[in-house]
Amino acid sequence: MADYQWPQADDRSLIGKRISRLDGPIKSSGRATYTYDVQRPGLLFGKLVLSPHAHARIVSIDTSSAERMPGVQAVDVIRDAGQEVLWVGQEILAVAAETDEQARDAARAVKITYEKLPHLVSDVEPAQAGDRAEEEAEQVTGDPDAGFREADATIEGRYGSSVITHCCLESHGQVAEWEGDNLTVWASTQNVTGLVGQYAEGLQIPAGNVRIITPMMGGGFGSKFQADTWGLSCARLSKQAGRPVKMMLERDQELLVAGARPSIHARVRAGAKRDGTLTAWSSQAWGTGGITSRGSVNLPYIFQIPNRRSSYVRVSTNIGPARAWRAPRHPQMCLITMAALEDLAAELGMDALDFFLKNVGIMGARAQTYRQELLKGAELMEWKKKWHPRGDQTSGPNKRGLGLALHTWGGGGHQSNCNCTIHPDGSVEVSLASQDLGTGTRTVIAIVAAETFGLPLDAVKVNIGDSRYPPSGPSGGSTTVGGVSSSTRRAATSALNELLAKVAPSLGVEPGQLEAVDGRIQVIGDSSKSIAWKQACAKLGTTPITASGRRSRDLISSGVGGIQMAEVSVDIETGVVKMEKMVAVQDCGLVIDVKTAESQVHGACIMGVTYALYEEKLMDEATGLCLNPDMEFYKLAGIGDIGEIEVHMMTGPGYDDRGVIGLGEPPVISPGAAISNAVANAIGVRVPTLPLTPEKVLAALEKKGGAA
Amino acid sequence: MDKRDDGKPPASHDGSSRGLSRRDFIKVTGAVVPAGVLVGERLLHAEAAAAADVVGPGAVPITLRINGTSHRLSVEPRVTLLDALRDRLAITGAKKVCDRATCGACTVLVDSKAIYACSMLAIDAQGRDIVTIEGLAPEGELHPVSAAFVDHDAQQCGFCTPGFVVATAAFLHRHPDPTYEEVKAGLGGNLCRCGTYVGLRQAALDAAQRMKGGLA
Numbered sequence: 001m002a003d004y005q006w007p008q009a010d011d012r013s014l015i016g017k018r019i020s021r022l023d024g025p026i027k028s029s030g031r032a033t034y035t036y037d038v039q040r041p042g043l044l045f046g047k048l049v050l051s052p053h054a055h056a057r058i059v060s061i062d063t064s065s066a067e068r069m070p071g072v073q074a075v076d077v078i079r080d081a082g083q084e085v086l087w088v089g090q091e092i093l094a095v096a097a098e099t100d101e102q103a104r105d106a107a108r109a110v111k112i113t114y115e116k117l118p119h120l121v122s123d124v125e126p127a128q129a130g131d132r133a134e135e136e137a138e139q140v141t142g143d144p145d146a147g148f149r150e151a152d153a154t155i156e157g158r159y160g161s162s163v164i165t166h167c168c169l170e171s172h173g174q175v176a177e178w179e180g181d182n183l184t185v186w187a188s189t190q191n192v193t194g195l196v197g198q199y200a201e202g203l204q205i206p207a208g209n210v211r212i213i214t215p216m217m218g219g220g221f222g223s224k225f226q227a228d229t230w231g232l233s234c235a236r237l238s239k240q241a242g243r244p245v246k247m248m249l250e251r252d253q254e255l256l257v258a259g260a261r262p263s264i265h266a267r268v269r270a271g272a273k274r275d276g277t278l279t280a281w282s283s284q285a286w287g288t289g290g291i292t293s294r295g296s297v298n299l300p301y302i303f304q305i306p307n308r309r310s311s312y313v314r315v316s317t318n319i320g321p322a323r324a325w326r327a328p329r330h331p332q333m334c335l336i337t338m339a340a341l342e343d344l345a346a347e348l349g350m351d352a353l354d355f356f357l358k359n360v361g362i363m364g365a366r367a368q369t370y371r372q373e374l375l376k377g378a379e380l381m382e383w384k385k386k387w388h389p390r391g392d393q394t395s396g397p398n399k400r401g402l403g404l405a406l407h408t409w410g411g412g413g414h415q416s417n418c419n420c421t422i423h424p425d426g427s428v429e430v431s432l433a434s435q436d437l438g439t440g441t442r443t444v445i446a447i448v449a450a451e452t453f454g455l456p457l458d459a460v461k462v463n464i465g466d467s468r469y470p471p472s473g474p475s476g477g478s479t480t481v482g483g484v485s486s487s488t489r490r491a492a493t494s495a496l497n498e499l500l501a502k503v504a505p506s507l508g509v510e511p512g513q514l515e516a517v518d519g520r521i522q523v524i525g526d527s528s529k530s531i532a533w534k535q536a537c538a539k540l541g542t543t544p545i546t547a548s549g550r551r552s553r554d555l556i557s558s559g560v561g562g563i564q565m566a567e568v569s570v571d572i573e574t575g576v577v578k579m580e581k582m583v584a585v586q587d588c589g590l591v592i593d594v595k596t597a598e599s600q601v602h603g604a605c606i607m608g609v610t611y612a613l614y615e616e617k618l619m620d621e622a623t624g625l626c627l628n629p630d631m632e633f634y635k636l637a638g639i640g641d642i643g644e645i646e647v648h649m650m651t652g653p654g655y656d657d658r659g660v661i662g663l664g665e666p667p668v669i670s671p672g673a674a675i676s677n678a679v680a681n682a683i684g685v686r687v688p689t690l691p692l693t694p695e696k697v698l699a700a701l702e703k704k705g706g707a708a
Numbered sequence: 709m710d711k712r713d714d715g716k717p718p719a720s721h722d723g724s725s726r727g728l729s730r731r732d733f734i735k736v737t738g739a740v741v742p743a744g745v746l747v748g749e750r751l752l753h754a755e756a757a758a759a760a761d762v763v764g765p766g767a768v769p770i771t772l773r774i775n776g777t778s779h780r781l782s783v784e785p786r787v788t789l790l791d792a793l794r795d796r797l798a799i800t801g802a803k804k805v806c807d808r809a810t811c812g813a814c815t816v817l818v819d820s821k822a823i824y825a826c827s828m829l830a831i832d833a834q835g836r837d838i839v840t841i842e843g844l845a846p847e848g849e850l851h852p853v854s855a856a857f858v859d860h861d862a863q864q865c866g867f868c869t870p871g872f873v874v875a876t877a878a879f880l881h882r883h884p885d886p887t888y889e890e891v892k893a894g895l896g897g898n899l900c901r902c903g904t905y906v907g908l909r910q911a912a913l914d915a916a917q918r919m920k921g922g923l924a
Binding site for chain 2: 020021023024025027028029030031032033034036037039045099100101167168169170171216217218219221248250251437438439440595596598599600602603604605606607610630631632636637638639640642645
């Protein structure tokens, strides 16, 4: 029988190679259909009406004039008079009309009066937050006071990251259509299977009546796990009108309400001995993720400094609610830790690379991986050649600097079920209700199936993005590739074994003596005793083989380490920071497709440059409004803002044999910290918070006295 | 950031400095400006037409020539070319993202020039030659730029991709042999969120070579 364990390196024909994503051609020719593109007969357009106030009580809602507007077919009140709204953009009602323009007119015609209530929208320190501050219990390990007494050098600093948003290019939204009591929703979601239950519960209908379809997905980054208020409202509008309704968030709505990454700030004290050995850490952290935000803050990040004390205060604010953003809280904790430690290295007069290497022993389970990665990264960055002590002393306004950071993430695999079918005509189908966010999930599934059957990639048809296929978990936490690759491998191996059993008699051997390679079934290692794949499948007569498989923990793993190094230039006259080069060294177990894996790391670095230098959700305390819910002033990096990026994946013995581990989160964690450290190295002073805007760079320089 | 607020003279969307620039275009004919206001040689014609024949605010019949085919449709004058393409004609390759001339996801060619379809009114696109991503190559075939995007994995979620492909094709049309730095400047009118710029730059340079080889 064929074994489902991953093939050894020499036996891999597709796994671990560089393969172009399968949906590349339809995407790059504009023929990929996203939720936003779905066309249905009689389609209506939905539009949300949102609260213009950060905190208010709804006094009255009058929809009568809106209902009389041309083209209006349905109105759905989400929040009624008497209820509170807690942020600008909270959903109040939705309308559906024949055209997008008519729906917008109708939304404007709704009359709502509010009683304004006190708000807080600023990212303030706990002392200014009054009863909005909620303290978590302090965590203490070892004896921090003794640790600081032991230290030869200590630093104190303040570090932080602002609230940023997800800004998915395909905004959140869906098309809802009823056929009798059955609801079909085309949704831009990371959670095809999970949305079934959410719609069923929200609409009080049986889950069996709900079908979710996600043909293609225009970005989620952790913000698209829910049916959402607007999804349920869209379904109600559709029910009311008796016609399908498309309701996608407008760009300002997307930035106001469809996802934010919490801020985290901290005051830190850290101490080390003269040789760089870390002895003590103390941090008081705070931050906001809207009215409520979950999750804790564990500082320091990665470094298990023997004596440490940390506290965290959650501040409740009237901004749009937080959603998971790639590697929740890790980029912020990474920045606070790596920046403080780099400041400490500078205080000791040590090269940050040497300082980090000195402390590898307290980096936990992946310590040796970090050591190898730091050395590899230093080689690719030419760290020792380029590094200089704090403050580039060369003449001219352009100062260059180097910085580094390390990160960790879990992975594992989400629950995944897969059906694999071999048809008598030799074609193969793999079906599971996962979704491809642009990470390459579709391609990975095809690679695993084709590898298992010894077939070319294009022989496999992949069916995903439909809740009618076997259930798969949400795509979050870098769990998708582990889930789908292992369920596909198990299903494909089972299907193959059924086929081998059918074919074995004709070759006069036992099924266990057969293998599938190069488009045929043959006696293991003997191509002279073989039968072509198509002929083998013809022996099935009229009945296809369908076998199922589930996530298999022995094929996957969890827990990765990665390091990143950044080289920046800073114009000390304008304060403008440019990312010149980044090196990313990443471990993620067995890489299934090197090409799309590298793309993930490239993309994560670029997203990292973006939040390091440009992104911030700006709120105005006087009005409670968000000042930049658009793409002119909510800035994303452009193609010219990105320097060179070099990616090195840690593969081979010691890595491949761990099995498959996801890659969506890890490489997006370090860029902010590495860039912040590089700027400090360039200009000789820490810019305390991200984004590192020209204004903040100039302020830090001024505080220091001007020159780098 | 380089592509905006850089103090340099405005560059057009496809990196050319000839003719009407993107920024001037948006300044003058941004979606809030009443229909009929145009610039350059069309101005006099438009003024004369406006005086004789005020259109709207109700729907008006128009004809758009898209990918070589004429389409008759009825739209209110305020409807953008992008919404006409997507919502009236089901031509959905151009994407709606920022809806105000910042991100380039809606890029189409109008008379061979890359423009933001979200910031041109459909009625103003009459009489012009409109090419969308779907018109770059027949279905089932790949334009050399699209093929280079596949080979260099210049796409992840793919939502910005059609806009980038059209912008790249227009850029290469005017700069058939660009340098790396010219690519970085010339494609500055489009934005990607997944972070595909590394592959994009390689794809643009590679596509230039393919098109020189007579593939276009």
